[in-house]
Amino acid sequence: MTDFSFQNVTVIGAGAMGAGIAQVAATAGSHVRLVDIDKDRAEQGRDRIDLSLARLTKKGKLEEGRQDDILSRIRASDDLDNSVSNADVVVEAVLEDMDLKRDMFSTISFRAPSHALLGTNTSSLSIGKIAAGNAAAGRIIGLHFFNPVPIMKLLEIVRGPECSDESVAAAQAFSDYLGKESILVRDVPGFATSRLGVLLGLEGIRMVEDGVASPEDIDKAMELGYRHPMGPLKLTDLVGLDVRLAIAEHLRRELDAPQFEPPQLMRDMVAQGKLGRKSGQGFYSYDAS
Numbered sequence: 001m002t003d004f005s006f007q008n009v010t011v012i013g014a015g016a017m018g019a020g021i022a023q024v025a026a027t028a029g030s031h032v033r034l035v036d037i038d039k040d041r042a043e044q045g046r047d048r049i050d051l052s053l054a055r056l057t058k059k060g061k062l063e064e065g066r067q068d069d070i071l072s073r074i075r076a077s078d079d080l081d082n083s084v085s086n087a088d089v090v091v092e093a094v095l096e097d098m099d100l101k102r103d104m105f106s107t108i109s110f111r112a113p114s115h116a117l118l119g120t121n122t123s124s125l126s127i128g129k130i131a132a133g134n135a136a137a138g139r140i141i142g143l144h145f146f147n148p149v150p151i152m153k154l155l156e157i158v159r160g161p162e163c164s165d166e167s168v169a170a171a172q173a174f175s176d177y178l179g180k181e182s183i184l185v186r187d188v189p190g191f192a193t194s195r196l197g198v199l200l201g202l203e204g205i206r207m208v209e210d211g212v213a214s215p216e217d218i219d220k221a222m223e224l225g226y227r228h229p230m231g232p233l234k235l236t237d238l239v240g241l242d243v244r245l246a247i248a249e250h251l252r253r254e255l256d257a258p259q260f261e262p263p264q265l266m267r268d269m270v271a272q273g274k275l276g277r278k279s280g281q282g283f284y285s286y287d288a289s
């Protein structure tokens with residue numbers, strides 16, 4: 001892993017995140033294998049990339065004529081073993097499930113070249129636990145991208161206890177190569193982003209609960225007073241109250257920290273199906289369209 005070539009990148013999981021990661025890697029010039037459990041899903045991921053590239057071209061964010069070239073570097077596949085066999089970097093973006101990810105890395109570490117950097121896009125699971133007992137644990141690292149990947153600048157690099165210095169350096173070089181800005185974080189629950197971001201959301205909900213101000217005014221406080229691009233309640237609606245409730249419960253348990261105790265209002269809203277933007281109702285109402 002000394003010269004950090006990123007010529008061949010394999011992304012496993014062609015969902016929202018995997019397709020985005022494949023898109024930015026191919027845009028940077030890599031040959032990308034995009035793998036999913038069946039060929040159709042992998043192809044659908046590739047089709048979404050095509051649409052996303054077309055949108056970027058239309059908005060003037062991608063030069064005319066680059067779309068086909070970028071897409072031609074992405075191959076959809078359902079063959080995990082062969083897709084990782086010449087990878088310089090593998091990024092796993094399958095479902096958020098510890099057993100699935102551990103299984104995945106057993107196969108990947110066996111099949112991928114011995115120089116390959118092995119990244120997981122987990123948003124909450126312990127990198128140490130994913131890598132535990134794996135012969136390639138020194139090369140397994142958290143590469144936490146944000147949604148939508150082509151737009152969001154941040155890459156949160158999460159260093160597990162067995163991860164080598166060289167893997168950290170390779171991950172930082174990969175981030176630069178993709179045009180991202182990276183931060184380096186120790187493998188703790190919530191990493192840096194969720195731990196701080198979720199807490200702000202929970203406190204905003206407690207303030208609604210206590211009648212401190214309306215959701216609109218709490219969001220305005222942070223948007224205009226602190227220059228946050230989006231207030232904590234709007235952001236909670238966007239992410240989904242159910243998703244944030246699960247993260248809060250996880251952090252409450254793992255960090256044993258009372259500030260992550262989910263407010264009763266949040267639990268009630270989730271029980272009533274008020275999940276935010278995706279259900280049409282959260283702290284704000286959304287059009288079905």
Ligand SMILES: NC(=O)c1ccc[n+]([C@@H]2O[C@H](COP(=O)([O-])OP(=O)(O)OC[C@H]3O[C@@H](n4cnc5c(N)ncnc54)[C@H](O)[C@@H]3O)[C@@H](O)[C@H]2O)c1
Nearest residue numbers: 013014015016017018036037093094095096121122123147
């Ligand atoms: N969605 C987000 O905002 C976000 C942000 C950061 C990180 N993440 C993390 O990224 C990962 C993926 O999230 P997502 O939102 O893209 O999920 P998603 O459900 O959109 O996509 C997951 C994909 O993995 C595929 N998959 C499942 N099992 C597989 C297997 N055995 N082999 C190959 N492919 C398999 C599924 O078919 C699906 O296409 C999760 O770990 C999630 O926590 C998500």
